[in-house]
Amino acid sequence: MIRPDLDFLNHGSFGATPRCVLExxxxxxxxxxxxxxxxxxxxxxxxxxxxxxxxxxxxxxxxxxxxxxxxxxxxxxxxxxxxxxxxxxxxxxxxxxxxxxxxxxxxxxxxxxxxxxxxxxxxxxxxxxxxxxxxxxxxxxxxxxxxxxxxxxxxxxxxxxxxxxxxxxxxxxxxxxxxxxxxxxxxxxxxxxxxxxxxxxxxxxxxxxxxxxxxxxxxxxxxxxxxxxxxxxxxxxxxxxxxxxxxxxxxxxxxxxxxxxxxxxxxIDFLAGLYPTDGPNRLAGLMRHNHELAVAGRRVILEKLNLPEPAPESMLGSLATIPIPAWGNHSPDRVRAIKDTLRSKHHFELPVFRFDTANVCLRISAQAYNTLEQYERLADAVAELS
Ligand SMILES: Cc1ncc(COP(=O)(O)O)c(C=O)c1O
Structure with a gap:
């Protein structure tokens, strides 16, 4: 149901429900x-x-x-x-x-x-x-x-x-x-x-x-x-x-x-049909796909901004959080303004937030409806804002 004009990279917050499930x-x-x-x-x-x-x-x-x-x-x-x-x-x-x-x-x-x-x-x-x-x-x-x-x-x-x-x-x-x-x-x-x-x-x-x-x-x-x-x-x-x-x-x-x-x-049946897998975990194919997409999406952003890995890939599922050093000293208003710009100008929905005194971060999600190209465009937008 996600609006086609929205790059929805925030599956993690409230999920998103397929049409057949809502039916x-x-x-x-x-x-x-x-x-x-x-x-x-x-x-x-x-x-x-x-x-x-x-x-x-x-x-x-x-x-x-x-x-x-x-x-x-x-x-x-x-x-x-x-x-x-x-x-x-x-x-x-x-x-x-x-x-x-x-x-x-x-x-x-x-x-x-x-x-x-x-x-x-x-x-x-x-x-x-x-x-x-x-x-x-x-x-x-x-x-x-x-x-x-x-x-x-x-x-x-x-x-x-x-x-x-x-x-x-x-x-x-x-x-x-x-x-x-x-x-x-x-x-x-x-x-x-x-x-x-x-x-x-x-x-x-x-x-x-x-x-x-x-x-x-x-x-x-x-x-x-x-x-x-x-x-x-x-x-x-x-x-x-x-x-x-x-x-x-x-x-x-x-x-x-x-x-x-x-x-x-x-x-769950619908998800299992997206990347069918034999074996006891019928969602294994989807889990692997989403993990690989999250990791690839994070890599694109890290490379574009020339940042080190904030966590090893093995500790990630299908979410990835990236601290953006250029935003580390921003006031709450400036952090909010970045999130608003990502939404209003670039049409991205994702969390941008202060995690602790040192780190202002963005968090990406990867679900079957996302594509690598979305993270590439996000990397460009973040580079422009940092
Ligand atoms: C670790 C964790 N616990 C609890 C929640 C709360 O979920 P809900 O609002 O559906 O209860 C969230 C939501 O993102 C979460 O990430």
């Missing part, structure tokens, strides 16, 4: 409106439909369907978990300086309410290798740390964190790990059976291209009873809302539109 969503909405009670009442036909989607998600991420609940988005998934943590005064929760502001706010509020504190591990950026992530986090762990929120793919810097190693490190110190994987499904192969996070949440509407909005929350079986949704509803005390307390609580957040969830299998 499928519309079909579900029509079925709902034709017979609202039969369709929407959990004890009638809604739960089996949700369970089919749950199975699709479980297959893609290699997890058990019983361990998956649905949420509107990753922000809601993180909120549900951190607000359920039995925090005590003096506890420490570890986050990183590459974390997503909204989710860090949720951690901060839960910590404030309990008299706990939030410790920020400073991962360098530019970064040379994943070892620097492990070092930054290991140095920030203390005997008081009992929870950790880490991103699978960081939002501002677009790097893949070594989550398997981080989970292992955390568990060796009895620290529970929540992974914010907002960007991961559709960008990276996921195997939660192997990763063994305590909690993992992600969006369906980013790289799986599902309709806005939906996401999942995975919670390890033995701690599911601790986790409450952000919205308490009938499922808390009513039979028929799900096979376990966990699913029953999350299945019904009050009257809601399930069509984004129900159209998700169509979205």
């Amino acid at each position: 499928d969503q519309r079909r579900w909405q029509t079925l709902l409106e034709e017979d609202p009670i039969e369709f929407l009442a959990p004890e009638r036909s809604l739960l089996p439909k949700l369970d089919l989607v749950r199975k699709t998600v479980a297959n893609e991420i290699h997890a058990s369907p019983q361990d998956i609940a649905f949420v509107r988005n990753a922000t809601e998934g993180v909120n549900a978990v951190v607000r359920s943590w039995p925090l005590r005064s003096g506890d420490e929760i570890l986050v990183t300086n590459h974390g997503y502001n909204a989710c860090i706010n949720a951690v901060g509020q839960a910590a404030d309410a309990a008299g706990a504190s939030v410790v920020t591990a400073n991962i360098p950026f530019p970064i040379r290798d994943p070892e620097e992530v492990l070092q930054a986090i290991e140095q920030s762990l203390t005997p008081r740390t009992n929870w950790m929120l880490i991103d699978h793919v960081t939002s501002p810097t677009g790097i893949i964190l070594p989550v398997a190693e981080l989970i292992e490190l955390a568990h060796s110190k009895n620290v529970r790990v929540m992974v914010d994987g907002a960007h991961a499904p559709g960008m990276l192969p996921l195997n939660l059976d192997e990763l063994q996070p305590d909690y993992y949440t992600a969006n369906h509407h980013k790289w799986w291209c599902g309709p806005k909005v939906s996401g999942f929350l995975f919670v390890k079986e033995d701690i599911q009873n601790e986790v409450l949704p952000s919205i308490i509803s009938h499922g808390a005390n009513t039979e028929g809302y799900g096979p376990s307390q966990f699913q029953s609580q999350f299945n019904w957040p009050g009257t809601f539109d399930p069509s984004p969830l129900l159209a998700l299998p169509t979205a």
Whole structure:
């Protein structure tokens, strides 16, 4: 649906949904409106439909369907978990300086309410290798740390964190790990059976291209009873809302539109058909294509501006963030003006933002509808503005 006169290099923020997926969503909405009670009442036909989607998600991420609940988005998934943590005064929760502001706010509020504190591990950026992530986090762990929120793919810097190693490190110190994987499904192969996070949440509407909005929350079986949704509803005390307390609580957040969830299998089927691959990961071809495009697009910009790599290619999926040294001292107004010019004069939509005191960055996304030529023109436009 992207306007043809727009160079949309920001798939990472809210995704973009293919027409056939929106048509499928519309079909579900029509079925709902034709017979609202039969369709929407959990004890009638809604739960089996949700369970089919749950199975699709479980297959893609290699997890058990019983361990998956649905949420509107990753922000809601993180909120549900951190607000359920039995925090005590003096506890420490570890986050990183590459974390997503909204989710860090949720951690901060839960910590404030309990008299706990939030410790920020400073991962360098530019970064040379994943070892620097492990070092930054290991140095920030203390005997008081009992929870950790880490991103699978960081939002501002677009790097893949070594989550398997981080989970292992955390568990060796009895620290529970929540992974914010907002960007991961559709960008990276996921195997939660192997990763063994305590909690993992992600969006369906980013790289799986599902309709806005939906996401999942995975919670390890033995701690599911601790986790409450952000919205308490009938499922808390009513039979028929799900096979376990966990699913029953999350299945019904009050009257809601399930069509984004129900159209998700169509979205994943559509993506799988773009670069068909044999083997257990049917999106492998698309993931490879998008990664190669992001890396090639970043190379074009780095070469045009004569800049070094801010992160190794092996730490990238289909996002790439590039600090632009010529913009490093710009005021917020000048940074905004650059973003506005890229949009109004050059028709590019992408984030331009200050990451820290030293770095003003741009972030590119690469999805199947993007082309290398777009990044070449972006490189010319950025060179003109720097
Ligand atoms: C790492 C990360 N977490 C959470 C979110 C929030 O996503 P949503 O607004 O869909 O909850 C984003 C969005 O870009 C993100 O990048």
